[in-house]
Amino acid sequence: MPILVMKFGGTSVATLDKIKRAAKRVGREVANGYDVIVVVSAMSGETNKLVGYVNETSPMYDAREYDAVVSSGENVTAGLMALTLQEMDVPARSWQGWQVPLKTNSSHGAARIEEIPTDNILAKFGEGMKVAVVAGFQGISPEGRITTLGRGGSDTTAVAFAAAFDADRCDIYTDVDGVYTTDPRIESKASKLEKIAFEEMLELASLGAKVLQTRSVELAMRYGVRLRVLSSFEEYDPNAGTLICAEEDIVENKPVSGIAASREEAKMTLLSVADRPGIAASIFGPLAEAGVNVDMIIQNISEEGRTDMTFSCPVDQVNRAKAALGAARDRGEFNFGELVSDTEVAKISLVGIGMRSQSGVAAKMFKVLSDEGINIKVIATSEIKISVLVDRKYTELAVQALHDAFELDKS
Amino acid sequence: MPILVMKFGGTSVATLDKIKRAAKRVGREVANGYDVIVVVSAMSGETNKLVGYVNETSPMYDAREYDAVVSSGENVTAGLMALTLQEMDVPARSWQGWQVPLKTNSSHGAARIEEIPTDNILAKFGEGMKVAVVAGFQGISPEGRITTLGRGGSDTTAVAFAAAFDADRCDIYTDVDGVYTTDPRIESKASKLEKIAFEEMLELASLGAKVLQTRSVELAMRYGVRLRVLSSFEEYDPNAGTLICAEEDIVENKPVSGIAASREEAKMTLLSVADRPGIAASIFGPLAEAGVNVDMIIQNISEEGRTDMTFSCPVDQVNRAKAALGAARDRGEFNFGELVSDTEVAKISLVGIGMRSQSGVAAKMFKVLSDEGINIKVIATSEIKISVLVDRKYTELAVQALHDAFELDKS
Numbered sequence: 025m026p027i028l029v030m031k032f033g034g035t036s037v038a039t040l041d042k043i044k045r046a047a048k049r050v051g052r053e054v055a056n057g058y059d060v061i062v063v064v065s066a067m068s069g070e071t072n073k074l075v076g077y078v079n080e081t082s083p084m085y086d087a088r089e090y091d092a093v094v095s096s097g098e099n100v101t102a103g104l105m106a107l108t109l110q111e112m113d114v115p116a117r118s119w120q121g122w123q124v125p126l127k128t129n130s131s132h133g134a135a136r137i138e139e140i141p142t143d144n145i146l147a148k149f150g151e152g153m154k155v156a157v158v159a160g161f162q163g164i165s166p167e168g169r170i171t172t173l174g175r176g177g178s179d180t181t182a183v184a185f186a187a188a189f190d191a192d193r194c195d196i197y198t199d200v201d202g203v204y205t206t207d208p209r210i211e212s213k214a215s216k217l218e219k220i221a222f223e224e225m226l227e228l229a230s231l232g233a234k235v236l237q238t239r240s241v242e243l244a245m246r247y248g249v250r251l252r253v254l255s256s257f258e259e260y261d262p263n264a265g266t267l268i269c270a271e272e273d274i275v276e277n278k279p280v281s282g283i284a285a286s287r288e289e290a291k292m293t294l295l296s297v298a299d300r301p302g303i304a305a306s307i308f309g310p311l312a313e314a315g316v317n318v319d320m321i322i323q324n325i326s327e328e329g330r331t332d333m334t335f336s337c338p339v340d341q342v343n344r345a346k347a348a349l350g351a352a353r354d355r356g357e358f359n360f361g362e363l364v365s366d367t368e369v370a371k372i373s374l375v376g377i378g379m380r381s382q383s384g385v386a387a388k389m390f391k392v393l394s395d396e397g398i399n400i401k402v403i404a405t406s407e408i409k410i411s412v413l414v415d416r417k418y419t420e421l422a423v424q425a426l427h428d429a430f431e432l433d434k435s
Numbered sequence: 436m437p438i439l440v441m442k443f444g445g446t447s448v449a450t451l452d453k454i455k456r457a458a459k460r461v462g463r464e465v466a467n468g469y470d471v472i473v474v475v476s477a478m479s480g481e482t483n484k485l486v487g488y489v490n491e492t493s494p495m496y497d498a499r500e501y502d503a504v505v506s507s508g509e510n511v512t513a514g515l516m517a518l519t520l521q522e523m524d525v526p527a528r529s530w531q532g533w534q535v536p537l538k539t540n541s542s543h544g545a546a547r548i549e550e551i552p553t554d555n556i557l558a559k560f561g562e563g564m565k566v567a568v569v570a571g572f573q574g575i576s577p578e579g580r581i582t583t584l585g586r587g588g589s590d591t592t593a594v595a596f597a598a599a600f601d602a603d604r605c606d607i608y609t610d611v612d613g614v615y616t617t618d619p620r621i622e623s624k625a626s627k628l629e630k631i632a633f634e635e636m637l638e639l640a641s642l643g644a645k646v647l648q649t650r651s652v653e654l655a656m657r658y659g660v661r662l663r664v665l666s667s668f669e670e671y672d673p674n675a676g677t678l679i680c681a682e683e684d685i686v687e688n689k690p691v692s693g694i695a696a697s698r699e700e701a702k703m704t705l706l707s708v709a710d711r712p713g714i715a716a717s718i719f720g721p722l723a724e725a726g727v728n729v730d731m732i733i734q735n736i737s738e739e740g741r742t743d744m745t746f747s748c749p750v751d752q753v754n755r756a757k758a759a760l761g762a763a764r765d766r767g768e769f770n771f772g773e774l775v776s777d778t779e780v781a782k783i784s785l786v787g788i789g790m791r792s793q794s795g796v797a798a799k800m801f802k803v804l805s806d807e808g809i810n811i812k813v814i815a816t817s818e819i820k821i822s823v824l825v826d827r828k829y830t831e832l833a834v835q836a837l838h839d840a841f842e843l844d845k846s
Contacts, residue, residue: 040488040491040492043492074511077451077511077515078514078515078518080451081451081454081515081518081519081522082518082519082521082522085518085521086517086518086521086528088528089514089515089517089518089521089528089529090514090518092510092513092514092517092529092531093510093511093514093515093518096507096508096510096511097507099503099504099507099510100485100488100504100507102503103489103500103501103503103504104488104489104492104500104504106497106500106503107489107492107493107496107497107500107501107504108492108493110493110497110500111492111493117497117499117500118500118503120503120581122533123579123580168534169534170531
């Protein structure tokens with residue numbers, strides 16, 4: 025039998041009624057001829073409650089005990105899902121992480137999956153079981169302790185099972201019905217993408233489209249797992265949602281697949297820095313140590329041995345960045361004339377694998393923004409992405425103009 | 436290091452504050468020089484919530500999934516208790532049932548403990564850990580599935596650990612401060628017993644004193660585990676509570692240790708039954724099959740080959756008993772003249788191992804009741820117990836008069 029992995033997030037299993045709705049979708053895929061592995065999250069709110077207990081008990085908690093406590097929510101859902109399927113006469117049973125066993129390393133709270141033996145579950149499929157319900161987000165360490173994979177880890181669990189069992193597809197059921205060309209709250213003409221390449225999804229995920237955990241997309245790309253994101257609250261439709269797949273599975277690439285906007289950005293410039301080898305390391309080393317997530321980095325043309333260094337970071341890290349740079353200067357690690365920060369910027373990014381083969385995307389982007397009177401403050405590009413920083417007040421205008429210009433409402 | 440087992444029930448770990456209070460008691464015993472095994476229940480209300488989920492999902496549930504779901508509450512408390520102890524600088528870690536592993540048979544929902552290997556936990560004690568926190572109520576079956584021991588199973592878990600680790604004592608912390616000579620709601624002069632023998636506790640437990648699960652007392656008796664019942668809500672006192680121990684540890688036995696009263700009793704009499712071999716089996720067989728818990732059985736003197744057969748059972752099983760006996764008569768299994776039931780009776784029992792060596796207890800009991808004008812309807816005795824059925828309206832009067840006569844307020 026072909027195997028399908030179906031993952032249901034916390035909002036999709038928030039109540040017994042929602043578990044029943046999810047189970048009906050599973051039953052339909054069983055009727056379609058699949059052996060199904062269902063990965064479930066905790067009922068929504070449960071994990072937060074448990075995390076709250078741990079934080080209140082012990083602010084500097086032992087991560088092994090944290091994992092033992094917070095993993096319990098998924099166990100409850102897994103058992104209830106198995107019971108619901110049994111009530112529908114679908115042969116099912118639950119597995120907790122240690123029972124599979126889903127083997128991880130010992131990095132409690134953010135463990136990495138090392139191995140998923142398939143014999144145990146395949147044997148049950150061989151005996152006529154149709155659905156294996158697996159508690160997401162959890163595994164077992166070499167020491168026999170319970171581990172968790174970090175928040176959102178159930179997506180990663182699902183993809184890892186799909187890879188280990190060579191599943192036809194991994195369906196991620198969530199509270200949105202797919203991946204959109206841009207945030208529909210910013211551009212009402214945003215349209216749902218039928219397909220998107222792994223690389224594009226990774227750029228969009230890290231840019232703030234919170235549909236899928238980045239790690240799960242990376243894993244899917246590495247193992248060639250076809251991922252589908254779809255809503256658990258819509259009527260059944262075999263072609264629903266967005267398929268995240270390899271580039272070669274997408275027949276025609278438009279130059280731009282999606283536009284991401286991030287408002288919580290700040291731009292910082294160090295004026296008059298000595299232009300010498302190692303200067304970048306001496307600036308960004310202390311920032312990294314201080315936990316500042318530096319994103320774009322621009323170094324201007326040098327004049328008379330001095331240069332300006334500009335970077336962007338999340339706006340709530342500006343004070344931390346200032347303190348780190350000031351301390352480094354006080355220690356004599358480097359010198360600068362002035363530190364200028366602009367905390368009123370937004371980052372607008374175009375993403376598309378089509379950019380690789382089609383030129384002129386950047387030029388068109390700059391012209392569209394210019395026509396709207398929007399000044400570009402910083403530009404950064406990668407093979408499949410162009411990002412610019414603009415004044416935050418232009419966020420909606422920039423996204424809407426670019427969405428129109430690249431005809432994304434017709435996807 | 437000597438080992439102490441401490442068990443905290445649901446009300447003793449109902450909130451993070453209560454867990455902290457319980458942890459302080461554990462810390463004090465560590466300071467007293469013990470290596471401690473703490474057995475915890477789920478936070479009060481949690482298990483009922485989970486049982487509710489299962490019942491709503493699947494009325495005829497798969498007991499294996501039931502166990503996987505309802506065992507999760509204890510895992511949460513175990514982790515939180517370990518974290519709380521760590522915060523107090525007491526080296527501690529949690530164990531779930533499968534991690535110990537607490538091996539049981541496969542009777543899901545009511546599993547029996549088969550083995551508790553000690554090497555794992557003893558090794559950690561050897562490395563300097565002071566407290567092993569164990570999730571109560573749960574174990575692992577030979578098939579690797581999670582099992583539960585039945586409601587109240589955490590008492591049994593605690594006693595089983597005390598037996599396996601040859602603990603000095605097993606302290607059961609609960610919401611009452613010990614075992615009383617009788618129910619203080621019936622007799623305000625009821626006094627707390629300092630010590631009580633296992634056999635007496637078993638009689639009192641099965642008579643309705645809901646302090647300890649009967650199974651845990653049986654287990655303690657079999658393995659000679661000294662049990663102490665005490666309140667988790669009182670100030671620390673090394674002599675608090677009631678010690679349940681072997682008969683030989685009790686220096687002076689009073690003839691009567693306690694009085695139990697059960698109001699929910701009914702008396703049923705089959706008039707004019709044929710007095711022939713096998714008649715008792717043909718009457719009580721159908722009652723057992725119908726799930727009627729027959730308690731006392733009295734057969735009157737036979738006259739002309741006919742006899743009357745009287746028995747008592749819980750008052751809410753009277754209709755079931757009538758139906759079962761009527762059906763058996765209809766099937767021709769036996770005949771009787773009339774079935775008379777009295778649903779307004781109570782059972783009053785005197786319990787005491789001293790009865791074995793001191794005569795006259797029964798005679799004194801009958802005289803006390805007679806002096807109060809209370810008619811005795813049925814009498815049943817065992818080696819350490821005398822039970823009588825009386826009209827329910829005399830329950831308080833009977834208990835108070837007997838409590839006075841046997842001077843139980845001076846224990």
